[in-house]
Amino acid sequence: MVFGFFGKKKQQEVEEEEEIEPVSFLGPTNGQDINLKAHAKLVDAGLVAAKDLVTDALAERADGLKVEPKGPVYQVTVYVDGIPQSGGKLSKAEGLAVTQVLKLVSGLDPKERKTVQSGGIKAEFETKKYILTVTSSPVPDGERLMMRINDQAIKLETLTELGMGEEMRQKLRDLSSAPGVVLAAGPPGSGTTTTMYGVMRNVDAYIYTVYTMIDSGGRKLHHVAPYDDAVQGEDLEASLTRLARREANIILIEPMKSAAVAKGAFSKADLLTLISEMPAKDVASAVHQLVQLVGDPALVATHLRAIVTQKLFRRLCKDCKLAYRPKVDFLKKLGLDESVKTLYRVPPPPEDPKDDEPCEKCNAVGYRGRVAMFEFLEMTPGMRDIVTAGADPVAIRTQMKKEKQTTLQQDGLRLVAEGVTSLEELQRVFKQA
Ligand SMILES: [Zn+2]
CATH class of the missing domain: 3.40.50.300 (P-loop containing nucleotide triphosphate hydrolases)
Incomplete structure (x- = not known):
């Protein structure tokens, strides 16, 4: 019973998590056509991890997600109703791949890392539509990616x-x-x-x-x-x-x-x-x-x-x-x-x-x-x-x-x-x- 110490509840959570269908990226908000094949190596390295990250954030009802290099790793921060909480760490290679893939699917240039870029992704998760606004900006250790998650069903307009x-x-x-x-x-x-x-x-x-x-x-x-x-x-x-x-x-x-x-x-x-x-x-x-x-x-x-x-x-x-x-x-x-x-x-x-x-x-x-x-x-x-x-x-x-x-x-x-x-x-x- 190696996993016995997790207790019943944890087991249940693990099972429930497996049922979650990952987020679908429906294209960048600027309407651009993304050629994923031309970036096959990058997609291989980062797309699954990037989707996992965004799926977890959406499942938690997050309104923001930040991925940034912190020393030897990448720190993930998830914002729920504006309150930051740790979303775990990624290895340097993973963090880099996730950042570049999210830039790619947002209609940004993954290779350009010296200037601030802004774009967005149309996304769907559990039948709900989202707009994910993505901003990448250079920081001393590399590049920081900030995603604002806008649930299209929640209107904060008037x-x-x-x-x-x-x-x-x-x-x-x-x-x-x-x-x-x-x-x-x-x-x-x-x-x-x-x-x-x-x-x-x-x-x-x-x-x-x-x-x-x-x-x-x-x-x-x-x-x-x-x-x-x-x-x-x-x-x-x-x-x-x-x-x-x-x-x-x-x-x-x-x-x-x-x-x-x-x-x-x-x-x-x-x-x-x-x-x-x-x-x-x-x-x-x-x-x-x-x-x-x-x-x-x-x-x-x-x-x-x-x-x-x-x-x-x-x-x-x-x-x-x-x-x-x-x-x-x-x-x-x-x-x-x-x-x-x-x-x-x-x-x-x-x-x-x-x-x-x-x-x-x-x-x-x-x-x-x-x-x-x-x-x-x-x-x-x-x-x-x-x-x-x-x-x-x-x-x-x-x-x-x-x-x-x-x-x-x-x-x-x-x-x-x-x-x-x-x-x-x-x-x-x-x-x-
Ligand atoms: Zn409640």
Whole structure:
């Protein structure tokens, strides 16, 4: 009985794992035809291992997978609802083959290892369709591969799907219907682009004439026309002038990363609603950065309508979340309304592990899927004075509090009160920052 020490449960797991049909790769997202025969050696060396890796990740409901060289081996990291966990190690030869094969099937050049490349794979697993977005980037030890797994059945596209409250959504819609600048801001990887597209989907594209000046990367936007007839050498201001002549109302423009873009946008913000995104620590820093880029605080104060930022966190699993009754004192301390009678948390582990019947929906994690909390800065007369005076981030924060504008923390507590997530999860997310 060499394998006796695995116990009954392990045996069962081994048997169950054998039944899993591996993932099918249906082709790269760019529609390119991949000639696997021309890369037979590479395919032989890495395709089975690559499929195993992706299959395991999908079976665990992962939303990300990272393969990277770490000293003499390759480390695999699997992300479930954004939380990293070890996915084991691969030998150097295996890691290299897996990386190159995944690049190949994503439509990337496996031989090019010195520059960052991005592509994607259409995939199917257990009758569900997935888009796997793959980015390879050079690191000191070789090359790192990051895969984002997008379950096509889970929609996190509209602001409602993202978890935004009705009141905030309506306000954003109103603010987007008059000329001015509306921005999504946040640290890289925090979901800013998703929020920006959420803001775009939130505008009334039946009433207004809406254009996009950027490639939506496969995202569907209804009743939004691409602006694709720019004259060579035309700058943003000139493009916006042309669009204004066509009676455009709302335009999605490139991220506000440079003075040229920011100045171009604000020069036409008296005529058009401009929606964009900006990398920034938080909303207050975003306003400050904007003033620096535009170089004219009064112009920013006049035309900036709103900046929204988001933080993603995990949803409690609907099938196993546990209700409890919070004490009134505790609610008060948190700033929650006394009318909240029930909060929810992850169920505690069973006292005897043998009695354990883990929740199948969340693999006994207690969380399943993600949701965002939002912070919303609105340009009010009071805020306008602070921005005109130079947009000091501390003064902006103070003003937001004074005017009771929604902060991340407040919005997070709203979702706790609604039973969408737990206080523990909220604490975890804020500790990270
Ligand atoms: Zn569950």
